[in-house]
Amino acid sequence: MTTHVAADHAHSEGDHGHHELSFIQKYVFSTDHKVIGLQYFMTGVLMGVLGALASYVFRMQMAFPGHAVPGFGLVTPQIYNQMVTNHGTIMIFWFAMPVLIAAFGNYLIPLMIGCDDMVFPRLNRLSYQIFLFSALLLIASFFVPNGGFGGAWTSYPPLASNPIYNQTPYGAPMWLAAVALEFVAFLLGGINFITTLMNARAPGMKMYDIPMVVWMIVIASILFMASVGPLVAGAAMLFLDQTLGTGFFDPARGGDPLLWEHLFWFFGHPEVYVVLLPAMGIVAEVLTVFARKKLFAYRTVLWTAVATGVLSFFVWAHHQFVAGIDPRMANIFTVTTLLISVPITEMSFVYIGTLYGASIQLSTPMLFAIAFIVEFLIGGVTGIFLGASGADIYFHDTYFVLAHFHYTFVPIAVIAVFAGVYYWFPKMFGRYMNDTWGRVHFWGTAIPFNGIFLPLFYTGMAGDHRRTFNHLNFPDLARGDLNFLRELSTVSLLVMLAFQVIFFVNFFYSMFRGKKAPANPWNANTFEWVAASPPPHGNFVTLPHCYRGPYEYSVPGHSSDFWPQNEPAPKT
């Protein structure tokens, strides 16, 4: 398994760097994994900004119902539903997945396992092109007659399947087609990640020598491949229902809407771990480097990730406790859901254990990595309320659910991503990001984030339902304390969004004007730091050989507190 297979040379037709590539060859039709990684990153972040702007619109409506939103205008129920639906869809499928899996996966996997490119560079390019097309298709769906789809990101039929009910005859199928295409893009990317890791590792790199982030992205890709098939089939059926009037999910014609719910959540729950695992991987890298400490129980982390992945296929119906499934099933799914708490708590404890006896430097990436653990613990614990059937009767579809999964997804897709960006930025662009502004950005993100979602736990407990256009229509919900909390949440969002401007200025300024960084600025062990910053086409001058695991920090008797994977042991 450790034979080293160089990627096929499609990317430069045989000779690396012998001729200058034109701009179009280099940036538009590139097969270089780093360029594709950055393309995914930029597209994902741009979509993330769109998703964030959507949240601005609907949060303003929730805090100040009926008032025109500055810079946008009056929010109608149609616009509101459209914003809520596409915020969810974009943040999961066009922000979290491309950035966490495709961007970091593409950029890091070949560098961290010590090879020159992905095994299938052309497939990789196709993956990004399909992804880009799917993003454009989704954006286009806003501008068709009757506007974009507004039936929630779960897209439950018959609302989603019948234009008479959803009133978006063009928006709904376009939304669905965009999602299905995005799945195709990630299937292609995932196949590439798995094959590359299995076949193109540096000589000497054994299974337990692979950096955790690479493992996590590959395990996530396997989960994605195994879970998405049923949903793609379901999406095809739903598309036919929408466009040709078939009745797969229409009870009036022998179909069943619950079938879609099963297909959707059979994918939808593993999907949570598809984005969680890469985030855990990024945090593992950052944590070990800035703690100067070996990852606590590497094999435990790896196998708990696998266990979580396997268990995640048996929990999906906890999204459907009160959906009209056989109530006896709820007990089984409560058991499986609570079981998943075992590997996840184990993984969290192991990460905390890594900090025991460490030598911690609170740099900007480290602050984000620690914040990830702090916030994700809250998200994990509040999940138990929803996985326990009895409590879920009340909490289902309330703001408690919303607050819970934002306490998982924001740490995953925002906080862990920032940890990764601040950490790998010197590798990507050969320059540092400004650390002071990084810290300002950190506190301006972490504090308002809690300000947004802590109040929503409370409003959820008080009975606020999700996707409620105007709470003032419900006498029990038009309470002063709840209104105050809704406003607090919205104001916190505004603050958090404002602080992201600092990040973007820092990011683009540092890209061109930042302090120059050496090849290995953090004294890290993994292979990507062996390559020049930024790594040239082909990555390494000579492909590295692996001599040890990735986390050998502070080894007693070794001359320095890190020991790169490619450095041979001194002869004794």
Added chain:
Amino acid sequence: MLNWIILEASSYAAQIDNVILIIALLGGFWLFAAEFVLFYFVAKYRRSRSPKALHITGYDHEHNKWIHWSHYAVIACDIVILVFAARAWYHVKQSVPEHVDEEIRIVGHQWAWEFVHPGPDGKLGTPDDIDLVDELHVIINKTYKFHLESADVLHSFSIPRFRLKQDAVPGREIDGWFTPTVAGTFDVPCSQMCGLGHGIMGGRIFVETEDEHRKWLDSATGKTAAIPGHSTGKLASTQGRN
């Protein structure tokens, strides 16, 4: 526990809130324990205080016992939670009380609730049924069995103050029950995305005393003379059991 945030107004509200309380206590303990240890480590092992890190694999018993015993303890907590959650679930969703005072039919529409009351004769499906939009009238401390349907898309019948929630699925009739224990008027929102008007779809449930309910019944049927006797007879026969 939730009573101070939102009233417990049905017979099973307190039981569900107890499940929530138990999870809050057990989960809260682990959350605070983990966060405490995490912040303690970050403070204690700062580079200024701890210039040289230890080299620990995490495989030897001395170190990994901290992970192991705590994860057995987590399993124990899971079992406790499971028992309480499943009991509440069984009581609310899997069993129907032996004695039911009245049956009602609920139909979700885009974007309103249709409530079919059995009317003075106390039986559903008879001509004296009272069919109202967004208005459900029940008597305090009586047990109601409901038949939930949907005329178009998925809806979800939710009464937060009863801790009750059940999706309505077109093509199916889903049964459930509740016993209101506090008089008053409460929201009945739809909690499943059902289209354009979802965010403003909401009925009201009127939990009334028997006298109030009889007055409402009189005004709703418009027949003030004969029917009340009917109605009183029905109500009187069930009184002893509550």
